[in-house]
Amino acid sequence: MLLHNISAQEFYRLRARWKLLLIIGIFTLLCGLSDLSGIISDSSDLNFLYQNTANSYLVYERYLPLSIIATSIVTEYHLNDSFFSQHRSTLYWQTVVQNLMIIIGIWLIWVLTTGCILFGKAQLIATKPTILIDLGLAAIFILFVQVTFSAGTLLFYFLIHRKLIAVLIALFSNVLLFEQAVRTKNVLLYAFAQPTDVTTRLLQLINLIGLILLIRLVTYHLVQWREF
Amino acid sequence: MQLLWHRFNKLQLWLFGGIALVLPLIQVVQSLNHRLLTQNTFFDSPYTKWMGIDSFHFSATAFYLIIPLLAALPTASLIRKDLDNGFFNQLQVKLGERKVFLSYFWWAGILGFLIVAFPLIINLFTYFMILPNIHPDHLLNSNIMVINQNTLLVNLYYQRPLIHATFAILFAGFWGALFAWFTLGWSLLLPNRFVAMTMGFLLQLGLLQLQGISNNGIGFAPYYFLTETNQLDTSALLTTSITIIMLVVTSLLVLGGRRYRVTA
Numbered sequence: 001m002l003l004h005n006i007s008a009q010e011f012y013r014l015r016a017r018w019k020l021l022l023i024i025g026i027f028t029l030l031c032g033l034s035d036l037s038g039i040i041s042d043s044s045d046l047n048f049l050y051q052n053t054a055n056s057y058l059v060y061e062r063y064l065p066l067s068i069i070a071t072s073i074v075t076e077y078h079l080n081d082s083f084f085s086q087h088r089s090t091l092y093w094q095t096v097v098q099n100l101m102i103i104i105g106i107w108l109i110w111v112l113t114t115g116c117i118l119f120g121k122a123q124l125i126a127t128k129p130t131i132l133i134d135l136g137l138a139a140i141f142i143l144f145v146q147v148t149f150s151a152g153t154l155l156f157y158f159l160i161h162r163k164l165i166a167v168l169i170a171l172f173s174n175v176l177l178f179e180q181a182v183r184t185k186n187v188l189l190y191a192f193a194q195p196t197d198v199t200t201r202l203l204q205l206i207n208l209i210g211l212i213l214l215i216r217l218v219t220y221h222l223v224q225w226r227e228f
Numbered sequence: 229m230q231l232l233w234h235r236f237n238k239l240q241l242w243l244f245g246g247i248a249l250v251l252p253l254i255q256v257v258q259s260l261n262h263r264l265l266t267q268n269t270f271f272d273s274p275y276t277k278w279m280g281i282d283s284f285h286f287s288a289t290a291f292y293l294i295i296p297l298l299a300a301l302p303t304a305s306l307i308r309k310d311l312d313n314g315f316f317n318q319l320q321v322k323l324g325e326r327k328v329f330l331s332y333f334w335w336a337g338i339l340g341f342l343i344v345a346f347p348l349i350i351n352l353f354t355y356f357m358i359l360p361n362i363h364p365d366h367l368l369n370s371n372i373m374v375i376n377q378n379t380l381l382v383n384l385y386y387q388r389p390l391i392h393a394t395f396a397i398l399f400a401g402f403w404g405a406l407f408a409w410f411t412l413g414w415s416l417l418l419p420n421r422f423v424a425m426t427m428g429f430l431l432q433l434g435l436l437q438l439q440g441i442s443n444n445g446i447g448f449a450p451y452y453f454l455t456e457t458n459q460l461d462t463s464a465l466l467t468t469s470i471t472i473i474m475l476v477v478t479s480l481l482v483l484g485g486r487r488y489r490v491t492a
Contacts, residue, residue, distance in 0.1 A: 020423070027434060034440030060286075061293070062440070066433055069426050163422050168247060168297060175251070175290040179258070182286070 003093055009081075010097045014074060021105070024070045028106045031062050032113025039117050044124055046131050047195065053114060054138040056193035060178040063142075064149060067106055068170045071099045071150040072163055079228055092223040095157075096216070099150045107143045114139075137201045141192040144208045148189060149174065151215040158222045231319070232331045235310075236303065241339070244301045248343050251291040252351035255279045258287060260358065273362045274355035275389035276372050280348065280396045280456035292400070292454050293436075295344055296411075296428030299404040302339035304411035305421045307332040311489060329490055333412065333482065340408025345401030352393055364389055378458040380467065385456075396456035403450055406474055413481025416489040 014021065039052050075095050082090040118125070118135075125131055149170050156166035181190035188211070191204045259277055263269060275281065279288035307329075310316040319328045364374070366386055376382045385392040407428040415424035435449035439460075447453050447460035453467045 023430075027430065027437065030434065030437035030441060034437050058440070062433060062436055065293070065429075069429060069433075073420075073423055073426060164297065164301060164425055165247065167426075168294065171290070171294055171297075172250060175286050176254070179286045 003097075006081075006090065006093050007097050010094060010101065014098065014101055017074070020073065021102075024066075024073075024102070024106065025109055027066055027070075028109040029113055031058070031066060032110045032117070034058055034062060035114055035117060039114070040120050046124065046128055049121060049124065050131060050134060050138070050195045051193070053118065053135055054142065054192050056178070056181065056190050059142060059145075059192075060174060060190075063110065064146065064174050065171060067103060067146045068149050068153055068167055068174070070106060071102050071146075072153055072157075072167050074098045074102045075154065075157065075163070077228075088224050089220065091228070092220050095154055099154065100147070103143070103146045103150055107139075107146060111139050133198065134195050134201075137198065137205070138192040138195075141201065141205060141208070144205060144212065145189050145192070148208060148212050148215070151212050151219065155215055155219045155222065158219055158226060229331050229334060231323070232335055235315070236306075236335075241302055244298075244343060245346060247301070248298050248347045249350060251287045251294075252279055252347040253354075255282060255285050255287040255291070256351060256354050256358075258285050265358070268360070270371060271362060271365065271368045273359050273364060273389075274352055275364050275385075275393060276369050277359060278348075278352045278355050278393065278456075280352075280393060280400075281372060281374065283455070283457070283459050289451075289455075289459070291347070292451050293432065294429070295400065295404055295450065295454065296407040296432050297426070298343050299340040299407035300411040300425040300428055302336075302343055302408075303332070304336045304340060304408040305415035305425055306336070307412060308415040308421055308424070308489075311416075316490075325490060329486060333409070336408045336412045337405040341401040341405040344404030345397050348397045348400060352397070363387075372457070374457050377461045379456065380462055380464055393456060396454075400454045403454055403471075403474075406471075406478055409478045409482055410474070413478060413485045416485025417481070 035053065035055060035058060039049065043049070075098055077091040077094050079091070081094065082088055152173065153166050153170040156169050157163055160166065177187050177189050181187035181193065185194065188204060188207055191201075196204075259282065264272060264277075270276075279285075279291060282288040307316065310319075310332075316328060316332075364372075364386060366374070374382060374385055379385060381392060381395070384395075410428050410431070411425055414427040415421055418424045418427075432449060432451055436451055439447065439449050439452070445461045446463045446466055447458050448466055448470055450470070452458050452460050453462060453470070
């Protein structure tokens with residue numbers, strides 16, 4: 001019941017900031033369109049198509065920083081609400097719901113834009129339709145990567161109470177993880193960059209969800225103990 | 229100006245300086261290897277390895293991506309905080325509005341400049357302590373691809389590399405000051421301080437995305453042209469034009485913000 005009330009409240013709060021959402025939406029649309037030249041190139045190689053759609057460089061350089069900044073902008077806990085509900089966890093759930101709403105919004109815009117561009121490659125995709133499953137799983141994986149970074153940013157935000165520094169820590173982590181991923185190709189958060197079979201991808205997803213739950217759990221207990 | 233200096237939290241300023249130093253120091257650690265330190269097969273020098281020239285490590289390029297956030301860290305939105313808590317009004321009574329506003333303006337610029345230039349200087353001088361100070365050669369160091377398509381004043385780079393690197397640091401620092409003023413302007417116009425502090429970064433991301441869509445070979449986002457050598461092609465005219473446009477936009481924002489929030 002508490003979570004349902006918080007979700008409804010945060011939805012209306014977010015809707016009231018429609019100008020900000022519009023700007024974030026335009027930026028995401030531009031980010032999706034940045035994929036354009038890679039996807040619609042003349043190549044008939046499906047691997048090439050995969051790597052240009054789930055483009056790790058684009059995700060590292062533009063999509064994830066945008067997602068980190070956008071979630072941080074909407075993150076705002078309201079102490080009064082926790083007094084009303086008599087639960088400290090209200091602060092935690094508020095910020096989690098805000099983050100998830102904006103992340104899903106950004107992800108949907110990006111997926112729809114990229115999906116529309118992919119229509120131009122329908123003939124190539126028809127030669128091996130299973131690539132759509134790979135791309136779909138990669139897109140879901142990227143959604144969870146976004147959630148991981150937002151969970152990490154939130155953890156640091158509650159830890160040090162300085163939003164900009166929490167954002168910088170998340171951005172630095174992104175740089176280091178991507179650098180590692182490029183060199184060793186063995187970083188869970190950038191595993192989407194390489195096509196793989198469905199079972200492996202699902203296992204990677206389970207690992208990622210485990211990581212998210214761990215970060216969320218630490219954040220939850222931090223909110224319970226922290227002075228505000 | 230001196231009065232405002234006493235208002236700053238010095239420990240916090242050092243902390244911000246430390247944060248800005250993270251990527252430049254990581255870049256040094258990443259680029260050092262046994263072969264470079266013992267044999268120096270490729271005749272490397274500080275001028276071929278420092279982060280302004282290094283486009284191989286993401287820690288180097290990422291620093292130029294987050295310059296707007298770093299520049300906003302120290303004092304760019306302090307004026308808004310002091311307007312809200314009444315400290316600005318107290319100063320205004322004693323010193324006059326114009327003088328107080330200019331103090332905030334200059335400090336934002338100076339600290340925005342320093343927080344960008346200082347880590348770059350530290351990075352360059354760390355290499356001077358490790359590598360020999362030899363001039364780069366366009367044949368021996370052809371692996372770094374410093375040519376007139378991607379580097380401004382390329383002759384100066386091969387003849388007077390230290391002066392070229394200094395120009396690159398000063399230019400990046402100047403853009404740091406510009407981003408700090410950009411944040412100052414937005415912080416006066418927007419109700420949310422954090423949104424104001426991220427506006428420079430959003431501008432950077434927006435330009436990067438436009439660059440991606442336009443497929444333009446010449447880099448017009450600060451992320452590309454602030455480095456000593458560009459990842460894309462470079463154009464002096466385009467770089468100057470973007471800088472002038474940013475200067476005009478920032479001036480309008482600061483003047484508009486002052487009229488809207490301070491003198492109104």
